[in-house]
Amino acid sequence: MGWWWRLLLGLWAVPPTCTGRELLNVCMNAKPHKPEPSPEAELYEECIPWKDNACCTASTSWEAHLDVSLLYNFSLVHCGLMMPDCQRHFLQAICFYQCSPNLGPWIQKVGPHWQAERVLDAPLCLEDCERWWADCRTSHTCKSDWLGSWAWSRGKPRCPERAPCRPFPHYFPTPADLCERIWSGSFRASPERRGSGRCLQKWFEPARGNPNAEVARRFASPARSWARCPGLLAFPLLLPLLS
Amino acid sequence: MGPWGLPLLVATLAGCVFPARGCVICDPKVREALNSLEADYLPGHLEANHQKKVMEKIKQAVEDFKDLPIDEDSYMGVVDEATLEKASWSLLKDMKRITDSDAKGELFVKEMLWMLHLAKNTFASYAAQFQKEAFCPNKCGLMLQPLIWCSTCQKQVHACRKSKNCGKREVKVHQMEDMILDCELNWHKISQGLTDYSFYRVWKNNSETLVSRGKEPILTKTMVRPKDAVLPKRIQEEIPSPNTETQDETALGEVAVDLPHTTVEPQTPKPEQLLRRRLFGVLIWGLVVLTVCVLIA
Numbered sequence: 001m002g003w004w005w006r007l008l009l010g011l012w013a014v015p016p017t018c019t020g021r022e023l024l025n026v027c028m029n030a031k032p033h034k035p036e037p038s039p040e041a042e043l044y045e046e047c048i049p050w051k052d053n054a055c056c057t058a059s060t061s062w063e064a065h066l067d068v069s070l071l072y073n074f075s076l077v078h079c080g081l082m083m084p085d086c087q088r089h090f091l092q093a094i095c096f097y098q099c100s101p102n103l104g105p106w107i108q109k110v111g112p113h114w115q116a117e118r119v120l121d122a123p124l125c126l127e128d129c130e131r132w133w134a135d136c137r138t139s140h141t142c143k144s145d146w147l148g149s150w151a152w153s154r155g156k157p158r159c160p161e162r163a164p165c166r167p168f169p170h171y172f173p174t175p176a177d178l179c180e181r182i183w184s185g186s187f188r189a190s191p192e193r194r195g196s197g198r199c200l201q202k203w204f205e206p207a208r209g210n211p212n213a214e215v216a217r218r219f220a221s222p223a224r225s226w227a228r229c230p231g232l233l234a235f236p237l238l239l240p241l242l243s
Numbered sequence: 244m245g246p247w248g249l250p251l252l253v254a255t256l257a258g259c260v261f262p263a264r265g266c267v268i269c270d271p272k273v274r275e276a277l278n279s280l281e282a283d284y285l286p287g288h289l290e291a292n293h294q295k296k297v298m299e300k301i302k303q304a305v306e307d308f309k310d311l312p313i314d315e316d317s318y319m320g321v322v323d324e325a326t327l328e329k330a331s332w333s334l335l336k337d338m339k340r341i342t343d344s345d346a347k348g349e350l351f352v353k354e355m356l357w358m359l360h361l362a363k364n365t366f367a368s369y370a371a372q373f374q375k376e377a378f379c380p381n382k383c384g385l386m387l388q389p390l391i392w393c394s395t396c397q398k399q400v401h402a403c404r405k406s407k408n409c410g411k412r413e414v415k416v417h418q419m420e421d422m423i424l425d426c427e428l429n430w431h432k433i434s435q436g437l438t439d440y441s442f443y444r445v446w447k448n449n450s451e452t453l454v455s456r457g458k459e460p461i462l463t464k465t466m467v468r469p470k471d472a473v474l475p476k477r478i479q480e481e482i483p484s485p486n487t488e489t490q491d492e493t494a495l496g497e498v499a500v501d502l503p504h505t506t507v508e509p510q511t512p513k514p515e516q517l518l519r520r521r522l523f524g525v526l527i528w529g530l531v532v533l534t535v536c537v538l539i540a
Binding site: 062065066067077078079080081083084138140156159165 | 313319392394399400401402404
């Protein structure tokens with residue numbers, strides 16, 4: 001077979017490999033996310049902004065508001081009741097993670113066989129992290145990473161033995177620490193501001209529409225896809241030599 | 244300075260003096276009593292060089308009231324107005340007992356600190372009672388409860404969320420009698436911001452019709468008839484199920500009949516050269532189209 005045949009066949013392998021999974025308007029492959037986003041008329045409270053297109057069901061949106069999260073196995077009341085303003089940020093963040101169809105560019109495969117997925121390094125806007133941190137300053141916690149290492153007792157996750165309850169700033173000295181550490185790197189504290197189109201809002205006014213769709217489109221651009229696979233682009237050029 | 248100036252100033256100064264709240268400190272009467280102790284009682288009952296240190300110990304002991312283990316059965320960092328009132332009253336009564344006894348010097352210090360130690364236990368028991376009996380008393384649904392956060396003395400509304408399912412109540416009445424539907428639960432009256440009661444008729448196809456909305460928790464339907472009820476299922480006569488094997492065979496037969504015949508006409512073999520050229524063209528065009536689609540997406 002001529003060398004040009006090999007080159008041609010090799011080029012066919014590049015586009016599907018480089019584009020990978022669909023990045024826009026998708027739900028992650030993890031319970032209890034829906035397989036794909038769709039309208040949900042009965043979403044609860046802080047999850048309402050996503051009612052037009054959501055990866056969460058009405059039932060999930062209710063569970064997202066419980067003090068002991070059935071979704072993540074952590075408790076919002078492990079150091080007593082949070083101040084309502086602080087709690088609201090957590091509910092918004094949980095709804096964002098559960099319901100948003102715009103997290104595709106940050107979905108990563110995890111687990112021993114890469115069967116489940118999670119979000120990593122989703123860039124939250126500067127104001128989101130700062131406000132979250134400010135409103136939680138007078139609430140208490142005992143850990144900086146809430147996604148593991150809880151001491152389970154009487155069916156609930158509790159503070160480990162040598163982890164005292166302290167005001168939030170003790171475990172999260174800065175807003176960036178809060179955003180980036182609390183859920184093991186799911187979020188990244190972006191220096192960009194709301195409206196820049198380069199950062200995600202963990203919540204938005206329903207009447208103003210979802211600003212994150214545009215952000216996801218920007219981060220999912222083909223230029224970024226192609227930039228990720230220069231090695232694969234070189235592969236077909238080497239094929240003719242294999243004869 | 245207006246009529247509210249002095250109390251506001253005292254409250255502000257108290258806020259500075261007691262930065263870490265001890266729950267009972269949230270009651271202005273307690274702060275006033277401690278200020279009065281420092282300003283009016285100690286100067287005549289304790290040596291001047293001990294007053295500052297003793298007062299710091301007393302304040303610290305009161306602030307330590309909030310340092311209780313966090314547990315959903317005993318203390319979650321919050322109390323309601325009634326519990327705070329009860330705990331404050333108890334503390335003030337004990338403080339007054341000591342000041343009325345005119346205790347001085349070391350005796351005063353020992354009595355005061357021991358009293359505060361016991362008062363903390365009393366506060367803990369009041370907090371546990373509140374936690375078990377009055378905190379989020381709803382067993383279902385959403386209840387809004389005003390609470391006081393001990394760490395900041397802020398009074399805010401907490402959303403008590405439990406299971407969405409509040410269960411069903413079966414109401415049986417005779418035909419032509421009045422049917423009374425009472426939807427009030429025991430925690431409704433103490434819920435902050437109670438809105439309206441809405442009664443819906445749910446039909447067999449699960450659609451809903453709003454029947455009534457208002458402040459009253461009770462809906463009365465007079466002289467009910469069978470059409471007002473959800474009827475029990477009719478008793479079904481047993482009907483022999485169809486012979487599935489026969490059905491399948493029939494279906495297979497139909498499919499067999501409906502299947503279009505496909506015939507493959509023998510094609511004149513094309514020269515190898517022509518086939519290769521066509522394949523080459525298809526691959527090139529396909530690659531171009533695919534790349535354009537990816538870039539546009």
